[in-house]
Amino acid sequence: MKVAVVVDPYSSGNMLAPAFREAGLMPVAVTSTPEPSEVYAASYRPEDFDAVITHDGDVARTAEVLAGLDPVCVLPGTECGVELADLLAPLVLPERCNTPELAAARRHKGAMQEALVAAGLPTVRQICTDSAEEAEAWIAREGLAGRPLIVKPPKSAGTDGVTLIGPGGDWRRAFSGLLHQRNKLDLVNDQVLVQEYLVGTEHVVDTFSHDGRHTVVDICRYRKRGTVYDSMDWLPYDPVGDAELLDYTSAALDALGVRFGAAHTEVMMTAEGPRLIETGVRLHGGGQPRFCRVATGDSQVDRTVRYCAGGDIPLGYTLGQQMRVVFLLVTRSGVVRNAEILERVADLPSHHFHAVEVRTGDLVRATDDLFASLALGFVVLAHPEPAVLEADYAAIRELERELVIG
Incomplete structure (x- = not known):
């Protein structure tokens, strides 16, 4: 049986093992750390894999183990696995890998934009630095003083740490609040990105x-x-x-x-x-x-x-029905007193799926990134009529307004 390797099979990456197995491939996991970070721990299913290899920091050794399995792919399951997969795939399966010389640009958001500039593509204006003074000089030079800005870590996911600074706002506070801090992927922000706000x-x-x-x-x-x-x-x-x-x-x-x-x-x-x-x-x-x-x-x-598995891949797709994911949001922090009202979303005409993660008595924080939103939950709506989706979307937002948080 042919082997398929998934590096850090968390988040949506946990869907790969069952799908590979159904297609007649043997799934093997590689984890970049002994344990997943807190934001991914609940999605990890090691029991889905025939083997789990914990990377010990020696890329050559891990690559040698994988090469002995003769896999058909070495792929990341989620963001934290991108760097290790990019290191392993060229050593194990060079015919199925991304360009090694551009690996940094596929993970570091500062280098990412620089790669586009080098290719002659238009990009967002930005600076990536560990110096607030350098950022301030750049803001003045680009004519962005007094205009909205985005401040964010160069290596994160799920809008973790992404901060919108309003016109004339205190971007320095956000900058210093991110620099040298550990983000939700358990990485220290050694630099901070400051970007123009795109409209x-x-x-x-x-x-x-x-x-x-x-x-x-x-x-x-x-x-x-x-x-x-x-x-x-x-x-x-x-x-x-x-x-x-x-x-x-x-x-x-x-x-x-x-x-x-x-x-x-x-x-x-x-x-x-x-x-x-x-x-x-x-x-x-x-x-x-x-x-x-x-x-x-x-x-x-x-x-x-x-x-x-050797199948053909189309260039595009056909949309079969209207579909919307609605992310649950709260505007203030506190203890939820009536979370059960959110279960009413199951009665909406276009309801397809929902995951309400918050319970009465839980302490929640005001939604400020995607991880916080997913900690509350989300609703998937599907219906042939767009008007039905719009009405059900409005109903979900009304239920949120009825939440008692104190």
């Missing part, structure tokens, strides 16, 4: 690449409140109408050396054209692939497994 419509393009060819699995549109996710809608595949978005995404993936595997690319469509927010060279997280299957009949997990 426009944010899209995510999920892809699966093989032999340097990028296929589109789904296109979604985000709604956000500042930096907090509000909802996500699947969009029809329209290679003509979305040509600018798709051409830019493909060029960005090329600039980052993406040649094999899943990628999750967030792009802001601004008045000046598309601008990369960031690319995660792994599956779309939060269990999105299982809902994508409902919307399109396909997903990044399915394409990954199908290709590794």
Whole structure:
């Protein structure tokens, strides 16, 4: 039986092992640390794998063990596995790996934008530094003083640490609050990114690449409140109408050396054209692939497994029905007194799935990133009529307003 290797099989990556096994492949896990970070611990299912190899820091030794298994792939399961997978894959399976020389650009968000600049692509204006004085000089030089800014860690996920600074706001406080602090992926922020704030419509393009060819699995549109996710809608595949978005995404993936595997690319469509927010060279997280299957009949997990098992991969997709993920939000911190009212979402006409994680008596914090939102829960709506989705979305927000938090 052929072997498929998944590095850090957390978040949506936990869907790969059962899918590989169903396709007749033997799943093997590699973990980059002895235990997953707290934000991923609940999604780890070691029992799904025939073997679990804990990486001890010696890349050559881990690669030698994997090479002995003769795997068909070495892929990251989620963001924290990207760097180790990028180190191992060229040593174990050079015909199915991303460009090694560009590995840093696939993980470090400062280097990511620099790679696009080197490729001649338009990018967000930014500086990545450990010096507030250097950042201040850059802000003045770019004419961004008094304008909204984004301050964030260069290596994080789930909008962890992403801070919107309003016009004239105190960006230095956010900068110093992130610098040298440990983020939710258990990494120390040795630098901080300061970026211009992009105005426009944010899209995510999920892809699966093989032999340097990028296929589109789904296109979604985000709604956000500042930096907090509000909802996500699947969009029809329209290679003509979305040509600018798709051409830019493909060029960005090329600039980052993406040649094999899943990628999750967030792009802001601004008045000046598309601008990369960031690319995660792994599956779309939060269990999105299982809902994508409902919307399109396909997903990044399915394409990954199908290709590794010798199947064909389409270039695009067909949207089968309207679908929206609604992320639960609270605007203040405190103890929830009536969380049970959120279970009423199951009665909505377009209800497809929900995960309400908060219980009466739980202490919650005001939603400030995706991890905090997922700690509350989310609702998946699916229906042929867009008006029904809109009405049910409004009903969910009304239920949130009825929550008693004190």
